[in-house]
Amino acid sequence: MTRFFTLGYGIGAYALFLFTILYAIGFVENVFVPKSIDSGTPASLVEAVGLNLLWLGLFAAQHSVMARPGFKRWWTRFVPKAIERSTFVLFASLALLLLYWQWRPLPQVIWSVGGAAGTLLQAVSWLGWALVFASTFMIHHFELFGLRQVVAAWARRALPEASFQTPLLYRYVRHPIYLGFLLAFWATPLMSAGHLLFALATTGYILLGIQLEERDLVAQFGSQYTRYRERVNMLLPAPARRHADTSSTGAESTRSAAS
Numbered sequence: 001m002t003r004f005f006t007l008g009y010g011i012g013a014y015a016l017f018l019f020t021i022l023y024a025i026g027f028v029e030n031v032f033v034p035k036s037i038d039s040g041t042p043a044s045l046v047e048a049v050g051l052n053l054l055w056l057g058l059f060a061a062q063h064s065v066m067a068r069p070g071f072k073r074w075w076t077r078f079v080p081k082a083i084e085r086s087t088f089v090l091f092a093s094l095a096l097l098l099l100y101w102q103w104r105p106l107p108q109v110i111w112s113v114g115g116a117a118g119t120l121l122q123a124v125s126w127l128g129w130a131l132v133f134a135s136t137f138m139i140h141h142f143e144l145f146g147l148r149q150v151v152a153a154w155a156r157r158a159l160p161e162a163s164f165q166t167p168l169l170y171r172y173v174r175h176p177i178y179l180g181f182l183l184a185f186w187a188t189p190l191m192s193a194g195h196l197l198f199a200l201a202t203t204g205y206i207l208l209g210i211q212l213e214e215r216d217l218v219a220q221f222g223s224q225y226t227r228y229r230e231r232v233n234m235l236l237p238a239p240a241r242r243h244a245d246t247s248s249t250g251a252e253s254t255r256s257a258a259s
Contacts, residue, residue: 003153003154003156004154006080006082006083006150006153006154007150007151007153007154009083009086009150010082010083010086010146010147010149010150010151011147011150012090013083013086013087013089013090013093013145013146014086014089014142014145014146014147016089016090016093016094017089017090017092017093017145019093020092020093020096020097023096023097023100024096024100025129025184027100027103028125028184028185028188028195028198029125029126029188030190033100035100035101035103037103037105037192037194037195037198038105038107038190038192038194038195039105040103040104040105041104041105042104042105042106042107043104045106047104048104048105048106048194049106049197051102051104052103052104052106052194052197052198052201053197053201055095055098055099055102055103056099056198056201056202056205058095058098058099059092059095059096059099060205060208060209062091062092062095063092063095063205063209064208064209064212066087066088066091066092067088067212067213068212068216069216069219069220072084075087080153081149082149082150082152082153083146083149083150083153084146084149085143085144085145085146085149086145086146086147086149086150087146088146089145089146103194104194105192105194106192106193106194106197107192107193107194108192108193109190109191109192109193110191110192110193110195110196111190111191112189112190112191113189113190114189117189118189118190119189121187121188121189122187122188122189124183124187125183125184125185125187125188126184127183127187128179128180128181128182128183128184128185128187129180129184130180131169131176131177131179131180131183132177132180132181132184133180134169134176134180135169135170135176135177135180136177138167138168138169138170138176139167139170143159162220164221164224164225166228166232169237170232171232171240172232172233172237172238172239172240173232173233173234173235173236173237173238174214174228174229174232174233174234174235175210175234175235176237178206178209178210178235179235179237181202181206182203182206182235185198185199185202185203186199186203210234210235214229
């Protein structure tokens with residue numbers, strides 16, 4: 001029964017994640033969803049900014065704290081290791097759903113771009129979302145979101161140790177997932193004040209998250225990741241620099257990514 005509960009729990013958490021990330025696309029792009037970043041009843045500037053930052057901060061705190069190795073070691077004293085990642089995904093999804101529900105729009109227009117330029121900005125935003133999804137599959141999508149762990153526990157099969165690799169885009173940019181989010185959030189033909197607040201706050205969190213994540217990766221992989229960081233840009237795709245040792249490989253570990 002424990003095995004089947006673990007499997008069902010992981011599948012449920014993954015299903016909620018899929019709903020949440022698909023809703024995120026509609027939320028940011030103002031399409032297909034009942035409540036988006038620019039819809040709903042506007043509040044006063046102070047109320048809207050304060051509450052929106054509160055929900056963004058709640059997500060950032062959950063996402064950052066639960067992704068740290070020290071917290072994981074403590075947390076798995078109470079939560080089975082097989083569902084640790086699924087629990088992280090579940091809590092992150094719930095924090096985002098709360099944000100969608102309680103978000104206060106600020107509809108004041110910051111910029112509005114029409115014609116070919118507007119179409120181009122919209123295309124770049126959709127490209128960003130595609131990059132997010134594609135990048136998760138370049139590492140190990142199902143392990144990243146906890147499904148592989150619960151399937152392995154159900155099958156009574158041990159997972160291999162986390163490896164250090166540079167698949168596809170990871171040879172040219174260290175964090176293609178974060179790059180995709182930045183493109184999706186900023187490339188919009190209609191930037192409202194609320195959308196700008198969201199983009200600024202999430203960009204700040206992404207930059208902070210990268211610093212925390214890379215600190216963990218250096219601790220896990222040592223000089224391998226240090227050399228990788230010297231050769232490959234953080235967010236701007238470019239050919240790897242050749243002046244460093246090119247024999248090493250690196251990318252986000254399938255156990256450490258998306259923190």
